[in-house]
Amino acid sequence: MLLEIRYIKNYDRPWLIKRVDGNYSQHSHLKSKKDAIKVKEMIEINKFPIKKDQQLAVQRLLTDDELRRLNRKQKYININNYIK
Numbered sequence: 466m467l468l469e470i471r472y473i474k475n476y477d478r479p480w481l482i483k484r485v486d487g488n489y490s491q492h493s494h495l496k497s498k499k500d501a502i503k504v505k506e507m508i509e510i511n512k513f514p515i516k517k518d519q520q521l522a523v524q525r526l527l528t529d530d531e532l533r534r535l536n537r538k539q540k541y542i543n544i545n546n547y548i549k
Contacts, residue, residue: 466484466508467485467486468483468484468508468526469482469483469485470482470498470501471483476494477496478494478495479494480498480500481501482495482501482504482505482526483526484526487526490525491525491526492525492526493522493525493526495519500516500518500519504519504523504526507523508526511534512536512538513535513536513537523535
């Protein structure tokens with residue numbers, strides 16, 4: 466699967482990431498280039514992102530079957546750090 470990143474002027478979310486040879490709905494707009502690159506990397510290494518904006522982008526870019534195959538890991542919270 467090929468993903469393409471473009472910059473579009475005069476948008477609130479100017480960075481467009483789209484799936485090459487995909488449907489029109491398989492695209493997403495992001496605020497920064499760093500986020501767009503991160504989404505592309507996460508899809509390539511088969512991981513589900515933690516940030517909400519990136520999660521929505523991944524859901525829009527992938528089909529349902531591809532989304533189910535991603536590795537999802539729970540966020541680890543060390544409870545002992547919060548005891549004082």
